[in-house]
Amino acid sequence: xxxxDYTISFSGKLKYAYGVGRVRALxxxxxxxxxxxxxxxxxxxxxxxxxLGETDYSQAVLGAAEGxxxxxxxxxxxxxxxxxxxxxxxxxxxxxxxxxxxxxxxLKVLLKAKFGEEDLDYxxxxxxxxxxxxxxxxxxxxxxxxxxxxxxxxIQETISSWEESQDPVVVDLTLDRHLFSHLLTVFRAxxxxxxxxxIQREIDLLNLKTFSRLRLAGAELVELRESLIDxxxxxxxxxxxxxxxxxxxxxxxFVTTLYRRVVEEGFSKGEDLAPLERxxxxxxxxxxxxxxxxxxxxEPIYAYxxxxxxxxxxxxxxxxxxxxxxxxKFIRKRLPSDYL
Amino acid sequence: xxxxxxxxRMELQRLKKRLVLAHRGHKLLKDKQDELMRQFMSLxxxxxxxxxxxxxxxxLAFRSFTLFRSQFAPQEAEEALALxxxxxxxxxxxxxxxxxxxxxxxxxxxxxxRCYGFYNTNSDLDRSLRGLEKVLEKMLRxxxxxxxxxxxxxxxxxxxxxxNALEYILIPSxxxxxxxxxxxxxxxxxxxxxxxxxxxxxxxxx
Numbered sequence: 001x002x003x004x005d006y007t008i009s010f011s012g013k014l015k016y017a018y019g020v021g022r023v024r025a026l027x028x029x030x031x032x033x034x035x036x037x038x039x040x041x042x043x044x045x046x047x048x049x050x051x052l053g054e055t056d057y058s059q060a061v062l063g064a065a066e067g068x069x070x071x072x073x074x075x076x077x078x079x080x081x082x083x084x085x086x087x088x089x090x091x092x093x094x095x096x097x098x099x100x101x102x103x104x105x106x107l108k109v110l111l112k113a114k115f116g117e118e119d120l121d122y123x124x125x126x127x128x129x130x131x132x133x134x135x136x137x138x139x140x141x142x143x144x145x146x147x148x149x150x151x152x153x154x155i156q157e158t159i160s161s162w163e164e165s166q167d168p169v170v171v172d173l174t175l176d177r178h179l180f181s182h183l184l185t186v187f188r189a190x191x192x193x194x195x196x197x198x199i200q201r202e203i204d205l206l207n208l209k210t211f212s213r214l215r216l217a218g219a220e221l222v223e224l225r226e227s228l229i230d231x232x233x234x235x236x237x238x239x240x241x242x243x244x245x246x247x248x249x250x251x252x253x254f255v256t257t258l259y260r261r262v263v264e265e266g267f268s269k270g271e272d273l274a275p276l277e278r279x280x281x282x283x284x285x286x287x288x289x290x291x292x293x294x295x296x297x298x299e300p301i302y303a304y305x306x307x308x309x310x311x312x313x314x315x316x317x318x319x320x321x322x323x324x325x326x327x328x329k330f331i332r333k334r335l336p337s338d339y340l
Numbered sequence: 341x342x343x344x345x346x347x348x349r350m351e352l353q354r355l356k357k358r359l360v361l362a363h364r365g366h367k368l369l370k371d372k373q374d375e376l377m378r379q380f381m382s383l384x385x386x387x388x389x390x391x392x393x394x395x396x397x398x399x400l401a402f403r404s405f406t407l408f409r410s411q412f413a414p415q416e417a418e419e420a421l422a423l424x425x426x427x428x429x430x431x432x433x434x435x436x437x438x439x440x441x442x443x444x445x446x447x448x449x450x451x452x453x454r455c456y457g458f459y460n461t462n463s464d465l466d467r468s469l470r471g472l473e474k475v476l477e478k479m480l481r482x483x484x485x486x487x488x489x490x491x492x493x494x495x496x497x498x499x500x501x502x503x504n505a506l507e508y509i510l511i512p513s514x515x516x517x518x519x520x521x522x523x524x525x526x527x528x529x530x531x532x533x534x535x536x537x538x539x540x541x542x543x544x545x546x
Contacts, residue, residue, distance in 0.1 A: 071414055101460070105419060112423040120422055123415045168423035172457025179459075210458040213466055217454065227458060273463035313411055320410035330407055 013297035019088035020296055023304040026084075027292075029056040031311055036318070036339040040332060045322040057315065070323070074316050075126075081308055082127055088301050094190055095298070097183050098305055102128035103135075104179045107154065110139050111171055115162055150185075154178035170226075177229050180206075184231045194291060194299045198306075201258070201287055203232035205280040208259060211239045212266075212273055233258065247271065259283065274333050281336045285310060314339060341509070343517040347524035355521065359514040366506040373499045376438065380492045387485050394478050401471030408464035420456040420465065427451050430480070440495050442488040445480050 035055050042048035053061040060073040082099070089095035102125045110132070113120040124132050130151060137143045139159075144152045158174045180203055187196040207228050214224050221243055228236035234257060242253050247267055254263040262283050266276030284306075291303035314335055321331045332340065345351045409417045429448040434441040453473045454466070 074413070105416060105460075109415075109419050109422065112419065116423045118422070120419070123419050123422065125413065125415050167452075168425050168455040169452070169457060171423065172420075172459070176457050176459040206459055209463070213458060213463055216463075217466065217470070273466075277462055316413075317407075317410040321406070324406050324410070326403070326406055326410070330403070331410075334407070334411070 015090050016088075016296050016298060016301065019090070019298075020294075020300045022088060023300050026308075027304060030307065031055055031315070031339065033339055036314070036335065039315070039318045040328045040335075042322065045319070048319060048322045052315065052319070070316070070319055074312060077312055078127065078309075081305060081312075085301070085305055089298075091190070091298055093186065094192065094195070095302065095305075096129050097186050097195075098302070099127050099129045100179055100183065102126075103130050103151065104175055106130075106132055106135055107151070107158075107175055108172060110135055111155070111158055111162070111175075112168065114139055115168070115171070148182075150178055150182040173227055180229050180231055192298065194294065194297075195302060198284070198287060198303075200232050201284060203229050204234050204259065205262070205283065207232055207234065207236065207239060208262070208266075209273070209277060209280060211243070212276055215243065216271055216273065278334055278336060281310065282338070285336055285338055310336065311339075341513045341516070342520050343513055345517060345521070347521040347528075349525065352518060352521045352525065355514055355518050359511065359518060362506055362511050362514060366503060366511065369499055369503045369506065372438065373496065373503055376492060376496045376499060379437075380489065380496060383485060383489050383492065387482065387489060390478060390482050390485065394475050394482050397471055397475035397478070401468045401475065404464045404468035404471060408462060408468060411462065411464070412460065416460055420461050423455055425451040425455045426453050428476075437488070437492075438495065440491055442491055443484055445484045447477070447480050449476070 035051070038051040038054075039048050042051055049061050052058075057073075057077065060077050063073050063076065085095055085098065105125050106128050109120050109123045112118075130147060134146055135151070135155075138147055138152070138155055144155075154175050157178070158171055161170045161174050180199065183199045184196065184203075187199060210227050210229075211224065214227060221240060224240060224243055225236060228239060230236065242250065245253070247270060250267055251260070251263045254260050262276070262279040265279040265282075266273075269275045288303040288306055291299040294300050314331075317331055317334070318328075320326075321328065343355075345355070412420075427450050429450075431446040431448075433444045433446065435444050453469045456465070
């Protein structure tokens with residue numbers, strides 16, 4: 001199945017006029033290439049924090065000066081972002097999908113704690129839509145009351161897969177598959193072509209990265225099939241058909257897909273996958289930026305959230321890199337082109 | 341330093357025997373020290389290359405892990421590795437070298453290194469774990485060799501102390517004591533002779 005560019009529909013979306021206006025104003029505060037250049041060129045952590053203090057993160061940096069750890073700062077910033085989302089969202093069933101990956105994370109923590117017989121409570125993240133207690137009850141006692149069907153199915157299938165294989169990879173793959181399938185279902189049901197297109201592209205690029213990582217690890221074809229996620233624009237069979245081909249011929253295989261440039265840039269450094277991961281991020285960011293052309297609707301809000309999350313991820317990377325004395329060239333190599 | 345002994349012939353005989361024994365012990369210990377030093381130097385040479393390889397491998401693995409860790413929340417990074425499937429069963433045996441025991445590590449490694457899915461992880465984590473897997477056996481060998489080296493160094497130190505104690509304390513003090521007893525006995529001999537001559541002279545005068 002080939003993806004085509006989404007079409008913009010204005011009908012019934014005027015209710016988002018305020019939200020979109022607010023997001024448009026906030027977009028101006030997103031970090032620029034210049035901000036990231038200052039952060040990367042900072043001599044040490046203190047100088048990087050000073051540079052960050054001159055941006056939208058000034059409050060967070062102030063918190064750091066008062067003794068908060070950097071992770072607490074990033075978490076506070078994420079909290080701000082979720083509060084904003086709650087404030088602007090008029091379709092919680094759609095915007096809640098942005099929290100689903102935290103449900104997935106908490107599910108993984110709970111299931112791994114159960115299978116490994118370890119206490120991993122300190123790994124929970126607070127932004128999920130389902131309470132940790134409800135998830136815990138479902139896993140320990142089989143009490144699925146109040147949980148959405150996709151979570152119930154995900155838990156049941158993961159437990160039975162684990163009993164069969166005792167393989168932790170299967171735990172992650174089963175849960176990931178359920179998450180993507182759920183997101184796709186929600187967006188399709190809400191007739192949100194832009195977000196369906198986004199999640200399909202995410203699936204395609206995740207499959208592309210999985211394909212490349214497994215090739216590099218010398219995995220078997222059967223492992224590839226088990227690891228690919230359905231629902232993207234490119235069928236898993238396509239990847240299986242080219243799994244044994246040499247790296248040099250791979251770009252020609254993607255010429256007719258949306259990811260021609262991603263693959264060309266991504267495989268330019270041979271077996272180093274950092275350029276591929278960066279090209280994938282660039283592609284997704286450029287897709288999300290198209291939401292700016294949507295005058296009204298949930299899409300610009302959703303896209304702003306994702307772009308801000310990406311920004312937060314890279315601010316964290318630069319700050320932690322500085323803290324650990326990492327050469328900025330390693331971060332620069334991975335940083336999306338938007339920030340370079 | 342002279343030993344506190346009675347200057348008797350019996351003591352002299354005993355000390356002379358001890359001196360011979362001390363000389364023999366000194367020679368044996370000196371030979372042992374030389375052999376230990378030889379083994380130590382060859383082990384140092386072998387370990388230097390191995391340590392460099394391990395350090396380079398670990399640097400690469402840690403750098404990749406830091407890169408992975410910096411791109412995700414700490415909870416996400418730790419969750420990815422929360423259920424490891426790689427198992428290492430390490431058996432520690434001992435082998436006799438000279439008169440001390442050195443450890444021999446035997447590792448039984450099973451399971452896959454990768455224990456996570458592909459969503460919310462990246463190739464930096466793959467590279468980090470691949471790097472660790474590559475240096476794991478070398479690290480075990482290095483640990484074994486470095487422990488041997490450490491024990492060897494302790495043994496060299498102990499032997500050197502014994503050699504020095506014999507060479508600079510026991511043998512000189514035995515020699516000094518023997519010389520002292522010898523002189524004392526000679527003096528007693530001369531005293532006796534003088535006394536006997538005097539008695540003989542007195543008897544002759546009567």
